[in-house]
Amino acid sequence: MIPVLSVQNLTKEYSGKKVVDGLSFSLLPGQIMAFVGPNGAGKSTTIRMITGLTPITDGSVRICGYSINKNFKLAIENVGAVVEMPQLYPYLSGYKNLKLFASLQKGISEERINNIIQLVGMENRIHDKFSTYSLGMKQRLGIAQALLNKPKLLILDEPTNGLDPNGIVEIRNILRILAQKEKIAIIISSHNLAELEQICDMIMLINGGKIIEYKSMQDLENLVAGENKVQLVCNYPNYAGMLLKQTYGIKCKVVGNSVYVPVKEKDLAAVITFLTNKKIKIYSIKKIHKSLEDLYFELLNNKRSSSSII
Ligand SMILES: Nc1ncnc2c1ncn2[C@@H]1O[C@H](COP(=O)(O)OP(=O)(O)OP(=O)(O)O)[C@@H](O)[C@H]1O
Ligand SMILES: [Mg+2]
Numbered sequence: 001m002i003p004v005l006s007v008q009n010l011t012k013e014y015s016g017k018k019v020v021d022g023l024s025f026s027l028l029p030g031q032i033m034a035f036v037g038p039n040g041a042g043k044s045t046t047i048r049m050i051t052g053l054t055p056i057t058d059g060s061v062r063i064c065g066y067s068i069n070k071n072f073k074l075a076i077e078n079v080g081a082v083v084e085m086p087q088l089y090p091y092l093s094g095y096k097n098l099k100l101f102a103s104l105q106k107g108i109s110e111e112r113i114n115n116i117i118q119l120v121g122m123e124n125r126i127h128d129k130f131s132t133y134s135l136g137m138k139q140r141l142g143i144a145q146a147l148l149n150k151p152k153l154l155i156l157d158e159p160t161n162g163l164d165p166n167g168i169v170e171i172r173n174i175l176r177i178l179a180q181k182e183k184i185a186i187i188i189s190s191h192n193l194a195e196l197e198q199i200c201d202m203i204m205l206i207n208g209g210k211i212i213e214y215k216s217m218q219d220l221e222n223l224v225a226g227e228n229k230v231q232l233v234c235n236y237p238n239y240a241g242m243l244l245k246q247t248y249g250i251k252c253k254v255v256g257n258s259v260y261v262p263v264k265e266k267d268l269a270a271v272i273t274f275l276t277n278k279k280i281k282i283y284s285i286k287k288i289h290k291s292l293e294d295l296y297f298e299l300l301n302n303k304r305s306s307s308s309i310i
Contacts, residue, residue, distance in 0.1 A: 004064045004078070004153045004185035005050070009059035010164065011207070012045050020045050021209035022059070027202070029152065032175065034196035034203045035189040042209040044083070044188040049159050050187075051081045052062045064152055078187040080151035080161060082248055086142025090131035094122060094141045097130055101145050107149050118167050120144045120174055136167030143174065154178065154186045160195060168192070172199050179259060197292040205299055213299050224290040229253075232275070233284040244271065262289070 003026040012020040020042040023288075027033055035043050048054040050061050052068050052075075061068040066075035088097045098117070102108035119128050120140040122227060125133065133141065139159055154273055157173075162167045176199060178184045196203070203220060205213040234240055237259040241252035244261060249272075253260040263271050275282060
């Protein structure tokens with residue numbers, strides 16, 4: 001299968017300084033990749049190179065097999081992008097904006113425009129002026145515009161920036177449908193890690209223009225699975241911790257009236273039964289998962305061994 005996007009050794013220099021430094025990765029149809037990293041890490045610059053908005057210093061970008069340098073037109077036909085805030089005509093309605101953009105490209109039917117308006121849930125407001133839209137509606141119209149030419153790759157730079165929780169959920173649902181039903185590959189650059197965690201299949205973390213981590217979400221979850229803990233609120237947490245250490249060799253942490261037990265799901269029932277048999281009263285049980293945000297900071301601060309890096 002030809003990747004929708006294949007990036008090899010992508011590099012950008014400004015005044016002799018590498019702000020993107022040898023990035024290589026690829027995306028298959030329907031995959032959603034989270035593109036994360038601190039301010040100035042090089043995310044927008046990478047996106048600008050992939051979409052042909054800024055020249056590439058070194059390396060290559062191929063979209064559906066076409067080089068963005070050598071076959072710009074064939075490559076870019078397959079890309080839809082919203083880079084930062086969508087720039088549309090404020091005095092035209094959402095509909096007229098879409099019609100205008102559609103007229104600049106070949107073969108975009110009225111039916112396609114109407115389908116997209118439905119997909120992004122803008123039917124009720126599409127004939128209002130763009131300037132009257134809320135931030136969420138502007139973002140949705142930006143996505144609609146990027147989808148007009150049926151792209152195989154959709155790139156969104158901070159699509160939920162400034163949106164309220166409702167707006168975020170709406171955009172998330174639209175992106176899920178696009179990936180699952182239309183098999184569009186999507187790159188989302190965002191600082192909203194909790195949000196990305198819910199929809200992405202892949203994650204790329206960069207810093208100083210270099211890849212710090214590039215993994216599937218599944219691999220990331222497996223990586224931390226052994227580190228998940230169970231919080232037990234009970235009457236004698238210190239005693240419970242001591243018993244678990246003595247009998248099973250499990251090292252627990254005790255905070256207040258809680259004992260944090262690093263235990264796999266399959267062993268949890270045995271631990272609870274054991275403690276109950278020892279007359280310890282358990283008042284609540286809660287699984288503590290390591291979040292993408294926890295991992296992000298560990299990886300950035302080098303608290304994880306580099307053996308986990310692909
Ligand atoms: N046109 C330019 N000329 C010189 N330096 C630039 C230019 N554009 C970006 N840079 C520098 O390149 C680096 C990467 O910037 P970039 O905008 O790609 O970061 P980012 O990861 O998108 O950050 P943010 O999360 O703040 O959006 C920064 O140090 C920035 O100052
Ligand atoms: Mg940016």
